[in-house]
Amino acid sequence: MSSPRTPRRRADRPAPADTRVVLVGGGIASLAAAAFLIRDGDIPGCNITILEELAVIGGSLDGSGSAEDGYVLRGGRMLESKYLCTFDLFASIPTLDDSRTVTQEILAWNETLKTSSKSRLVRDGQRQTAPKFGLSEAHILTLERLVLLPEGLVGTGVISDQFDAAFFTTDFWFMWCTTFAFQPWHSAMEFRRYLVRFAHMVAGFDRLEGILRTVYNQYDSLVRPLQRWLEQRGVRVELNTRVTDLTFEETEGDASVTAVAFERDGTPGEIAVGADDLLLLTLGSMTEASSLGAMDRAPEQLGKSDGGAWSLWETLAAGRPEFGRPEAFDDHIGESRWVSFTATLHDPTLLRLIGELTGNAPGEGGLITFPDSGWLLSIVVPHQPHFIGQPADVEVLWGYGLSVDKPGDFVGKPMFACTGAELLTEVLGHLRIRAEAARILDTSICIPCLMPFITSQFLRRVKGDRPQVLPRGARNLAVIGQFCELPDDVVFTVEYSIRSAQTAVYALLDLKLKPPAVYQGKYDPRVIFRAFRALHGVRNGS
Numbered sequence: 001m002s003s004p005r006t007p008r009r010r011a012d013r014p015a016p017a018d019t020r021v022v023l024v025g026g027g028i029a030s031l032a033a034a035a036f037l038i039r040d041g042d043i044p045g046c047n048i049t050i051l052e053e054l055a056v057i058g059g060s061l062d063g064s065g066s067a068e069d070g071y072v073l074r075g076g077r078m079l080e081s082k083y084l085c086t087f088d089l090f091a092s093i094p095t096l097d098d099s100r101t102v103t104q105e106i107l108a109w110n111e112t113l114k115t116s117s118k119s120r121l122v123r124d125g126q127r128q129t130a131p132k133f134g135l136s137e138a139h140i141l142t143l144e145r146l147v148l149l150p151e152g153l154v155g156t157g158v159i160s161d162q163f164d165a166a167f168f169t170t171d172f173w174f175m176w177c178t179t180f181a182f183q184p185w186h187s188a189m190e191f192r193r194y195l196v197r198f199a200h201m202v203a204g205f206d207r208l209e210g211i212l213r214t215v216y217n218q219y220d221s222l223v224r225p226l227q228r229w230l231e232q233r234g235v236r237v238e239l240n241t242r243v244t245d246l247t248f249e250e251t252e253g254d255a256s257v258t259a260v261a262f263e264r265d266g267t268p269g270e271i272a273v274g275a276d277d278l279l280l281l282t283l284g285s286m287t288e289a290s291s292l293g294a295m296d297r298a299p300e301q302l303g304k305s306d307g308g309a310w311s312l313w314e315t316l317a318a319g320r321p322e323f324g325r326p327e328a329f330d331d332h333i334g335e336s337r338w339v340s341f342t343a344t345l346h347d348p349t350l351l352r353l354i355g356e357l358t359g360n361a362p363g364e365g366g367l368i369t370f371p372d373s374g375w376l377l378s379i380v381v382p383h384q385p386h387f388i389g390q391p392a393d394v395e396v397l398w399g400y401g402l403s404v405d406k407p408g409d410f411v412g413k414p415m416f417a418c419t420g421a422e423l424l425t426e427v428l429g430h431l432r433i434r435a436e437a438a439r440i441l442d443t444s445i446c447i448p449c450l451m452p453f454i455t456s457q458f459l460r461r462v463k464g465d466r467p468q469v470l471p472r473g474a475r476n477l478a479v480i481g482q483f484c485e486l487p488d489d490v491v492f493t494v495e496y497s498i499r500s501a502q503t504a505v506y507a508l509l510d511l512k513l514k515p516p517a518v519y520q521g522k523y524d525p526r527v528i529f530r531a532f533r534a535l536h537g538v539r540n541g542s
Contacts, residue, residue, distance in 0.1 A: 015041065015042075015043060015276070015509050016276045018047075018276065019043060019047060019276045019277060019278065020047045020048075020049070020273075020274065020277045020278075021034075021037055021043060021047060021048045021049070021277065021278045021279070021280065022049050022051065022260055022271060022273060022277070022278075022279045022280075023048065023049065023050045023051065023279075023280045023282075024051050024243045024260070024279065024280070024281045024282055024312075025050075025051070025052065025059065025281070025282030025285075025309070025481065026050050026051070026052030026054070026056075026057035026058065026059060026237065026239070027057075027058065027059020027060060027061070027282055027285075027481065027497065028058070028059055028060075028061050028222070028223070028226075028494055028497045028498065029059075029282050029480040029481040029482075029497035029498070029500055029501045030050050030052075030059075030280065030282055030480070030501070031050070031057065031058075031223065031226050031227065031230065032089055032226075032497065032498040032501035032502065033280050033480060033501035033502075033504060033505055034048050034050060034230050034235050035089060035092065035093070035226065035229065035230065036089070036501060036502050036505040036506075037505050037509075038230075038233055038235075039092055040505065040506070040509075040511060040513060041505055041509045041511060043509075044233075044234065045230060045232075045233030045234035045235045046233075046234035046235075046236075048230075048234075048235045048236070049235075049236045049237075049238060049271075050235065050236065050237045050238065051238050051241045051243055051260070051262060052237065052238065052239050052240075052241060053240070053241060053242040053243070053307065053308045053309070054239065054240070055239050055240055056239070057223065057227060057237055057239070058219050058223040058227075059282075059285070059287065060074065060075065060077075060285075060286060060287045061076075061077070061218040061219050061222055061223050061494070062074055062219050062287075063216075063217035063218070063219030063220055063387060064219075065342075065344070065387075065447070067344060067346075067390060067391050067394040069445070070342065070344040070445035070446070070447045071342050071344050071386070071387055071390075071396050071447075072292065072342050072447050072449065073217055073340070073342045073396075073398050074287055074290055074340055074449050074451060075287075075340055075398075075400070075451075075454070076217065076218055076380075076398070077218065077492070077493055077494045078179070078180075078211055078493070079106070079211070079212040079213065079214070079494065080198075080201065080210055080211055080212055081210065081212065082200065082519035082521075083493070083494065083495040083498075084495075084515075084516035084517075084518075084519065085495055085498045085499040085502050085515050085516060086494055086495050086498050087103045087106075087107075088502075088515075088516060089226075089498055089502070090102035090103040090106070090222070090225075090226075091103040091104075092229075093225050093226050093229050094225065094229065095225055096224060096225050096228065096388075102221070102222065102225050102226075105214075105215060105221075106212060106213075106214055106215075106221075107212075109213070109214070109215050110212045110213060113213070113363050113364060113383060114209075114364075115207075115208050115209060115210070115211045115212075115213065115364065115365070115366050116207050116208070116209055116360075116364065116365075117129075117206075117207045117208045117358075117360060117364075117365045117366045117367070117368075118207075118358055118359040118360050118365060119357065119358035119359060119360065119365060119368055120175055120206055120207065120208060120366075120367070120368070120369065121171060121174060121175070121368075121369050121370075121371055122357070122358075122368055122369070122370055122430065122431070123370070123371060123372055124372070124432075125357070125430075125431060125432030127357055127358055127359065128171075129207075129359075130206040130207055131171045131175070131206055132171060132206075132537050133170060133171055133172035133175075133206070133534070133535060133537060134170040134171045134172060135167075135170055135172050135535060136166065138164070139163060139164075139166075139167050139170065139172075140535045140536065142162055142163055142167075143195060143535065146162065146188075146191070146192045146195055147192070147195050147196055147199065147522055148522075149192070151189060151192065151193070154188055154189050154192050155188065155189075156187075156189065156460060156461065156462045157188050157460070158184065158185045158186060158187065158188055158460050159182065159183075159184050159185070159186055159187075159188050159191045160184040160185060161188060162188050162191075168184055171371070172205075172535075174369055174371045174376075175205060175206065175369065176205075177376075177402065178367060178369045178376065178378045178402065179205075179208070179367060180194060180492065181338070181402065181454070181455050181458070181492065182194075182455075182458060183335070183402065183455065183458070185335055185460070186335075186455065186458040186459065186460070187458055187459060187460045187461055189461070190457075190458050190461075190490065190491065193488070193489075193490045194490050196488070196520070196521075196522050197488070197489065197490045197518070197519075197521075198490075198521075199521040199522050199527050199528070199531050200519070200521035200524070200527045200531075202530070202531040202534050202535065203530035203531055203533070203534040204534075205534065206534075208365075208366035208367065211366055213363065213382070213383070215383075216385070216386060216387060216388055217382070217386050217387060218494075220387060220388045222494075224388075238264070240264055240265060241262050241263075241264045242262060242263045242264075242308035243260055243261070243262045243308065243312055244261045244262060244263055244268075244308065244311070244312060244315070245261040245312070245315055245316075246259070246260055246261070246279070246281075246316060246477075247259035247260075247261070253473055254473045254474075254475050255473050255474055255475065255477075256273075256275070256474075256475040256476050256477075257273045257279045257474075257476055257477050258272070258273050259271065259272055259273055260273060260279065273476070277476060278476050278477075278478075278508050278509075279476060279477050279478075280477075280478050280479075280480055280501070280504055280505075280508075281316075281477065281478070281479050281480065282309075282479075282480055282481040283309075283312075283313045283323075283324070283326075283467070283479050283480075283481055283483045283484065284309055284310060284313055284326065284329060284330070284453075284456070284457075284481065284482065284483040285307065285309035285310070285453065285481075286451070286453050286454050286455070286456055286457060286482055286492070287451055287453070287454065288304065288306075288307040288309045288310060288452075288453050289302035289303055289304065289306040289307050289451075289452050289453065290302075290449055290450065290451045290452075291449070291450050292447055292448070292449050293418075293419060293420055293447065293448040293449070293450070294419065294420055294447060295419060295420040295421045295444075295445060295446055295447075296419050296420075296421065297419055297420075298416070298417050298418055298419050298448065298450075299339070299416070299448050299449060299450035300450070301416065301450060301452070302450075302452060303333065303452060304330045304452075304453075310326060310330045310453075313326040313330075313483075314326050314327075314330075320471075321464065322467060322468075322471040322472040322473060322474070323467050323471055323479075324464060324465050324466050324467040324483070325464065325465045326483075328459060328460075328461050328462075328465040329453070329456040329457065329459055329461075329465070329483060330453065330456060332456070332459055333452040333453070334405075335455075335459060336452065336453050336454060336455045336456040336458070336459060337404060337416070337450065337451060337452045337453070337454060337455075338400055338401060338402055338404050338415075338451065338454055338455065339400065339401055339404050339415045339416055339418075339423075339448055339449065339450050339451075340398065340399065340400040340448070340449045340451065341398070341399050341400070341420060341423045341424075341446055341447060341448045341449065342396065342397070342398050342446070342447050342449075343396070343397040343398075343399075343420075343424055343427075343444050343445070343446040343447075344394060344395075344396055344444065344445040344446075344447075345394065345395040345396070345397060345440075345443065345444050346393070346394055346443045346444065346445075347439060347440065347443035347444070348393075348395065349436050349439060349440055349443075350395075350397065350428075350433070350436075350440045350444070351381060351384075351395050351397065353431065353433055353436065354368075354379075354381055354397075354431065355381075357431065358381075360381075362381045362382060362383050362384050362395075363381070363382050363383025363384075364383075365381065366380065367379075367380055368380070368381075370430040372409075372430075373401070373403075373408075373409060373426075373430055374403060374406040374407055374408055374409050375401035375402070375403050375404065375406060375408055375415045375426070376401055376402040376403045377399065377400075377401045377426065377427065377430060378399060378400060378401070379397060379398065379399035379427060380397070380398045380399065381397055382396065382397075382398065384396065399423075399427060401415045403415070404416040404450075408422070408426045409426065409429060409430070410425055410426050410428075410429030410430075411425055411426050416450055418448065419448070420445070420446030420447055420448050421441060421446065423446055423448055424440070424441060424444060424446040425437070425441065428440065428441075455492070457482045457483060457491040457492060458491070458492065466483055466484055466485040467479050467483075467484055467485065468484065468485055469484050469485070469486070469500055469503050469504050469507065470504070470507055470508075476508070478504035478505075478507065478508050479500075479504070480497070480500040480501050480504050481497055481500060482496060482497060484500050486499055486500055486503065488518040488520070489518050499515055499518075502515040503515055
C-alpha cells in the first residue's frame, strides 16, 4: 500500500479543459471523489465545487467540541488492512505536519499500537479474555452455508430467518453484532457480505486483532488532511447549502442534469450544469437528523424532514426507479436508530479503573461490550489524546448501545430517553464502580447523540432499492456514498464510500482505470482454515 504509485493511463478522449464538477454532500465520498478527479482525472481543483448542508464537512467522520464544553463523536468507522481503496487514496494525501502520507502514518501507528483486546466482553464486572464463540454445529454450518451460497440465493429476508433463537445469545453474536452494529432484523444479504468480506478476521475476532486505528479521531486524522489537500488545489466548498432538486433534460431515453437547485440561509438558488459538466450525488445519510443531549438533557427525536438528504432522494426517486427506493431505508426509524455518547473526563479515575479491569492501555483494547446490559452497551477507550489540541489532563471515552428502547439495568429508563449523566451512571454500574462514581460524575461531561438512521443501510432490501453508481440512462450523473450498489463490498465502512467515489470518477471520465478489486478471503485456503478452527473453538497455536 505504501509502494510507489504506477503511472495512470488516461482515456483516449480526456475531459474537456472547462469541465466543471458539482459534488452534492460533504462527506468522505465527495471528498474522495474530488481527490480522484484531481489526481487521476486531471480536473483542475478550481473546477470542483462541493455543496454541504451543514456548517462543516466530513459527514459521518466527525469530531467536534472542546475540553471545556465536552467533545463529541457520533461514531467511528473500523479500518483494516484490506481497505484497498482507502489506503490508495490516502497514499496521496500528506498528514497535517507534512511528515509522511496519511496511509504511512496509519500503518506505522498500528505497528506501534496493535489492537489486542484482553476484555472483549465484561460480565458482572469481570473481564473475559478471548471469549469462546459458543456456536453449535448447526450455527457453524449455517454460517458456512451463507459464505458459500451465491448472494442471489440468500433471498431478501433478515438474519433471524437464518438462525434459531439460541444463536442470538452466543458470544459470537454479541461480538459480531456490536463490532458491526447488526440487529437480528437486518438484511441477511448484508450479513452474508460481511461474513465474506471479513473472513480473514474471524480467527482473531475474539481479541479484535487486525483492526486498525488512526492516531486521532477520524475527523482529525482523515478529513482534515484531505480537506487541506483539496483546498490547496482550489476546490470550493459551499457550506450551509441544502440541495433540494435536480433539473433533467431527457433525450432519446437518456437524461442529463442541467441545473442544481439549492437553499442557502433560507434563500433559493441554482447552479447551471453544462453539457460537459458532471454531477456526483451522495444519496441519503446515516447520520441525518442526529441530535445531541447534555449531562442534564436527553437528545431530541428527529426524523427525515429535519434534514435535506432523505428529502432530496425521495424527490429524485419519484417516478424514476433508476434512483432506487429511499423508503426502504428512511421509513423504519425504530429499526435503524441507536444512541452513542462521548464522555470528556477531567479526572483520571475512570480510565485508570478501566485499565485495571481490562488489562489494556488506552487505544490497545478496542470495543468492550457488556452482554448482560439491557441496552447491549459497549464502550471504547481510545489512545489519548484523541483530539488534536486535547489537554494532557483531559481524557475521552466513547460508547454506544444497540437496544435503545429497553430499560437500563441501573437507571431503569430507555437509552434514548437518558441524559448524559444517566448514560455514564449506567456505564459505571456495569463496570461495578461504586465508591468513585460520584467523583467521576462530578468531573465528567457526557454528551449523548441519538441517530435515527445510523443503521438504515443494513435494513432488509430487494434488488433495485439501492441505485447503481451510474443510474440507467444518466449521462453526466453518478451516485456515491452508502446507499448505492457496489457488488461484494459492505456498507457502514469508509471503504464503501471511497470505493463508490473511485468507481464513479473513473466511469464518468471514461478512464482506463478500475478501483482495486474487493478482497475475497473466502478463496484463500489459509483464511478458510483459520476461520474454521476459530468457529469450532480452536485458537491459533492450539
